[in-house]
């Protein structure tokens with residue numbers, strides 16, 4: 094038995110074994126996470142760079158696992174995508190965030206124009222009856238669909254360009270807005286952009302991070318912003334962490350910004366406290 098045990102260790106790297114087990118456990122627990130109320134929506138402010146005021150929030154899901162504590166979305170979203178639970182999670186986040194905005198509006202914490210960005214995985218976005226499902230959620234909550242912005246990535250679009258284009262049109266028919274997330278990280282961004290009627294480009298944080306560095310990277314940002322404006326899109330810079338980055342982005346007439354300089358994503362009560370302090374950057 095001892096010899097067998099040893100030979101087994103030759104085949105299975107114990108650390109790999111651990112991560113496979115962890116993944117299986119997460120996959121199992123994720124199916125129950127919604128009903129066990131382990132998921133929470135956090136909110137990160139999106140700031141209008143000309144007024145310095147909060148004009149929107151991005152909803153970011155958090156999983157507080159009863160044994161493992163906080164599990165990052167970078168780890169569990171891919172698991173949810175592979176195990177077929179992502180659609181339920183994305184729509185749960187959408188519903189929770191709309192309900193939260195309604196409540197904040199009722200107590201006067203926000204006005205009726207403040208919007209919310211919801212991340213949709215490619216799988217969710219390409220689902221056959223997505224528009225109907227979202228329409229039902231917002232109708233039930235009496236939530237204005239004009240305040241809803243769906244954040245999708247190029248991956249979602251590149252899988253099937255015609256379908257994606259039709260889907261975007263369908264959602265926009267209901268008043269819903271579309272943002273292209275992580276813009277600039279894909280392969281063929283520029284070549285297909287003119288065929289896509291998205292409302293907003295979210296410039297990936299990797300570009301913002303490199304702003305202070307060499308001019309070659311720096312020059313890409315004004316090009317992206319100009320292009321967005323030419324196509325009547327709004328530009329949002331993600332991952333702003335320094336005052337220097339903010340100053341430069343303001344000079345470039347970037348419409349909005351998001352990042353730790355303003356605030357990290359916060360739970361609902363802390364977000365309401367932040368709103369009450371009426372911050373201005």
Ligand code: C2E
Pocket residue numbers: 137152153154165166167170179182183186212213214244274275298331332333334351352353354357358
């Ligand atoms: P993302 O959509 O690109 O979201 C932005 C990520 O950057 C968030 O990470 C946010 O916390 C982080 N971030 C914000 N400001 C800064 C900054 O100044 N510096 C740095 N270094 N990071 C910043 P988070 O919350 O861990 O989410 C990671 C990713 O998980 C998201 O990337 C998104 O792709 C995915 N995700 C989050 N919530 C959902 C969801 O409800 N549904 C789906 N399908 N995906 C989600």
Ligand code: CA
Pocket residue numbers: 151212244274
């Ligand atoms: Ca996003």
Ligand code: CA
Pocket residue numbers: 274275295297298331
């Ligand atoms: Ca992003």
Ligand code: CA
Pocket residue numbers: 275
């Ligand atoms: Ca991302």
